[in-house]
Amino acid sequence: MYTVGTFDALFTVLQRLVDATCDHCVRRNDTDILVLIDDLPGSKMTDEEWNIAMDTIMEMTGRMTEYGKPRGQRVGLVQVSDVTRPHVHINLTSNASRSSICNTVQTIKPVPGQCDMSSGGCDLSFDNITKPVEFAMKHLFPTDRTKARKILFIVTSGRFINIEHINATMRDVLHRNSDVEVYALGTGVEVKVAGMMSLVIDSSNVFIVPDKSSINVINILVAKVSYIQCSADVGKSD
Numbered sequence: 574m575y576t577v578g579t580f581d582a583l584f585t586v587l588q589r590l591v592d593a594t595c596d597h598c599v600r601r602n603d604t605d606i607l608v609l610i611d612d613l614p615g616s617k618m619t620d621e622e623w624n625i626a627m628d629t630i631m632e633m634t635g636r637m638t639e640y641g642k643p644r645g646q647r648v649g650l651v652q653v654s655d656v657t658r659p660h661v662h663i664n665l666t667s668n669a670s671r672s673s674i675c676n677t678v679q680t681i682k683p684v685p686g687q688c689d690m691s692s693g694g695c696d697l698s699f700d701n702i703t704k705p706v707e708f709a710m711k712h713l714f715p716t717d718r719t720k721a722r723k724i725l726f727i728v729t730s731g732r733f734i735n736i737e738h739i740n741a742t743m744r745d746v747l748h749r750n751s752d753v754e755v756y757a758l759g760t761g762v763e764v765k766v767a768g769m770m771s772l773v774i775d776s777s778n779v780f781i782v783p784d785k786s787s788i789n790v791i792n793i794l795v796a797k798v799s800y801i802q803c804s805a806d807v808g809k810s811d
Contacts, residue, residue, distance in 0.1 A: 603644045604722040604798050605665050609709050611702055611729035612654040612683050616768070618730050618760070620683075625760035626728050627678050629782050629791060634674045636795045641670060646798060648674055651713060653705040654684035666715045701735065702727070703742040706772070710750040723753040724798055731759055731768025740771035747774060756780060756797065 608630055612618075618626060630650070639645030649665035662677050663669045669677075706727065714723050733739050747755060757769035759781045769779045782790050 603718060603720065604646045604724060605649070605714055605718060606646060606724045606726065606798055607649045607651065607665060607709055607713055608726045608728060609659075609706065610650070610652045610681070611727060612652050613656070613702060614654075615734050616702070616730050616732045617683065619763070622730060622759075622761035622763070623683055625782055625785055626758070627681065628785050629758070629760060629794075630728070631675050631678050632791050633794050633798075634671055636791065637798065639799070641668065647715075649713060650674070650677060650681070651705075651709055652681060652684075653702065656701060656704040659705045659708060661713065665713060666717070701739060701742065702729070702733070702772070703739055703746050706743070706755075707746045707750065710746070710753045714753070722798075725753050725755045726758050726794075727755065727772055728758045728760070729769060729772070730761075730763070731757070731765035731771075733765070733768040733771065736765075736768050736771050739768070743772055754778075756794075758782070758794070 610626065634640065634648050637646045637648075640648070647665050647668050648663070649667075649669075650662040651659050652662060653659045662681060663674065706725070709725060710723075715721075755773050756778045757772045757780070759766075759769050759779070760783075762783050764781055766779065766781075769781075770776060773779060780790055780794060
């Protein structure tokens with residue numbers, strides 16, 4: 574049974590039906606999921622957004638039915654408060670347990686801001702999240718599971734100063750790292766959708782969890798990391 578709360582949820586149901594019935598579709602759970610938490614000065618989450626984000630990460634991990642199995646899912650966590658020094662909390666190669674993920678998430682705290690946004694003191698280049706994103710794509714996914722899907726969830730407020738520049742730069746990053754599927758995840762009700770959209774190719778790769786009770790959205794996130802997209806085009810008919 575599916576509860577459809579949004580058009581994105583309806584599209585996901587359609588994809589799942591195609592997965593189950595189409596000869597071109599094969600369910601596969603071996604997936605490496607890297608969660609990149611945007612804690613940069615110019616796009617910091619509020620305390621409420623941060624708490625919802627941490628709860629969403631734990632809830633999403635808890636619902637992955639094949640988590641931790643040899644051909645199942647793995648989750649890694651990296652926090653970016655400085656584009657030159659992303660902090661890896663959980664390495665994907667460690668194949669951390671669910672309890673380890675939850676324990677670690679509960680200890681992650683925002684880093685105090687390093688510039689005054691109100692006075693315009695932030696360096697625009699410093700706020701360019703595309704640098705740590707590409708670093709994560711190139712260096713933080715394991716090389717031992719060559720057939721596993723690579724998924725990057727960027728948890729962000731989307732409140733970037735330089736959205737147009739990020740959008741242009743991100744197009745090149747995505748082209749150079751086409752083997753990684755990128756999704757933008759925002760929490761709370763004050764996220765900037767345009768900023769989140771600047772990080773992805775398709776609008777369906779943007780997810781917003783407005784509060785801790787938004788179960789439907791988390792179900793969709795779990796579905797995204799539990800299936801390979803079908804090679805058939807579900808948006809067209811013969």
